[in-house]
Amino acid sequence: MQSSKVNMKKLSTIGIIISFLIMLVGIIEFFVYGVNNSIILILMSFAALISSLNMRAEKDRPIMRFAIGFFIVLALFSQAILIHNQYFAMVGFLAFIIFLVDYVKQSKHM
Numbered sequence: 153m154q155s156s157k158v159n160m161k162k163l164s165t166i167g168i169i170i171s172f173l174i175m176l177v178g179i180i181e182f183f184v185y186g187v188n189n190s191i192i193l194i195l196m197s198f199a200a201l202i203s204s205l206n207m208r209a210e211k212d213r214p215i216m217r218f219a220i221g222f223f224i225v226l227a228l229f230s231q232a233i234l235i236h237n238q239y240f241a242m243v244g245f246l247a248f249i250i251f252l253v254d255y256v257k258q259s260k261h262m
Contacts, residue, residue, distance in 0.1 A: 160207050167204030171197045188234050192227045199223035214258035221251025 178193035199220050206216040228244030231237070 164204045164207035167207065168201060171200035171204060175201070192230055192234075195223050195227040195230065199227070212258070214255050217258065218251055218255040221247065221254070225251065 175194055175197040178190040178197060181187055181190040182194070202216055202219050202223065206213065206220070209216070225244045225248040228240050228247060232240035232244060
């Protein structure tokens with residue numbers, strides 16, 4: 153049987169490249185077509201970029217996990233504003249509370 157150990161450095165490099173490419177697509181779409189929904193794509197690619205950088209770190213950093221959650225919550229709130237749907241705002245608020253509690257809990261253990 154072969155070992156199924158994952159090389160996190162290689163996987164995070166692939167994640168960084170893909171998140172930059174998706175961010176570039178979102179920026180081009182925003183400036184060329186003027187689509188406001190591309191802002192959400194850019195915010196989610198920032199979350200993926202920080203997640204990939206966190207995978208490269210030697211130890212887990214709670215502030216990076218909070219930054220990932222912050223960009224996800226910011227994308228949810230922008231979606232709520234763009235489509236005028238309060239349910240996205242409620243989900244964003246709940247996600248913010250979850251990421252905030254996780255940050256406080258993890259920072260106490262450090």
